[in-house]
Amino acid sequence: MNEDLPAASIRVPCIVRRNDALSDSSRIIPEETPIAFTYGGSTHAVMMATPADLEDFSIGFALTEGLIDSIDEAGDFEIVASEAGIELRSWLAGGRQEVYAARKRSMAGPTGCGLCGIESLEQASRPLPVLANALRVSSTALVAAMDRLPGAQMLNRETRAVHAAAFWAPESDALIVREDVGRHNALDKLAGALARQRLPAAQGVVLMTSRISVELVQKAARIGAPIIAAVSAPTALAVRTAEKCGMTLVAVVRGRDFEIFTHPERILEQVSTHVA
Template identity: 45%
Template structure:
């Protein structure tokens, strides 16, 4: 069984009516992960040290460094300062689409270190038609995600990204202190396990910024569901790429911002 990437730390908890008492809380690990391609350093991500091969593969795909077929393998090693993940690419693979970076990628930032405005918002491919999904299936996945977050339940300090089938059943879940990292880990796991993002939908626990839309599109997803609100640019990017964007997905419902034709209201006997 994989060790939970967290440590128990003491704290003093204050409550208005109960005063102060000693408690212990699980805190998720956050470490530096150096990502390189064929031995050439590219960026440093602040991430949770679990599923790092998934993270490396997913980052490669969602940042348009290379396609899944161009990835020959990933070597992950622990160092004194953190972790190193080196992605080996097929000979002749062109990396011109990768955003050049000069700084570390913080867990809260998807574009840290990008040097030019032109690299920040890049053209997106059009998504495939994908599956049609019921509103009830979306709610089924939202309800199930809480129990599926092992690290999140223990720490209340991480994000999750999940792949759900058309019926709302969760197929894959990945967690990280960074929302972009969690989605990249999901993308990598899907690529390694040959899961098709268009055969269902992607669900994230974070707010929906435009980078989350871009990564979902590059993963091949046609529907993205976020528990929090989208930015205006996220909506624009989703509409332009043909992605169905669902947000504010809570226990009592959700809002559809783009391409609502992929969602339908299931008949009572199908719920």
């Protein structure tokens, strides 16, 4: 472990109001650090993120952003910490560095889209793989997996301030969790963890503690996850994107209840149509 890296959380003083009185106290809160992704010496993006699971973050970001197709193309990696933040330096392998350099040279300049490494508005909706996957899970098992998630969120138990992305493998019932102040960062870290462990996302379900935005659907699709489930509601574009790429989108998972928005055939339980 790099001793120069900041801790994922820190205890800070605060003043609390309890029983109509103020008193000195303290609270553990998550760290938030600028993290730069560089490839062959060229900065691709800077994210504000929790400084933990950084190799997972680097590989997962490259995968979900389409810079590489597999961990075998991840190449050499280095973490460099400074007072300004953290650099995740990568030199992509298998010819991907040359492809990336050519892409950078062809970029017209920043467009203000708000998406990393996007040269045009059209690329914000670049094609996704079609998930023609036969995975099926039971409603009961899905609910049980989501119920396990809070207990597996070690950083959130300390801070009550971070998101989690988890991978649940129905066959083994394994649950892999990554946390971050940003929900997209948490999913990138999860993608990297799966790649490093050689676990195919096609064989499980992505669980999120946040709402489902289109970027989460895109990232999950790029790693091949056929089902995504979350505690909050999706956006309309997330639903349309999930429908188009063949992903089952389950949201508003609260206790034993949830709502399926796309491709319900993967959830094994007879459901009745309800009109409010």
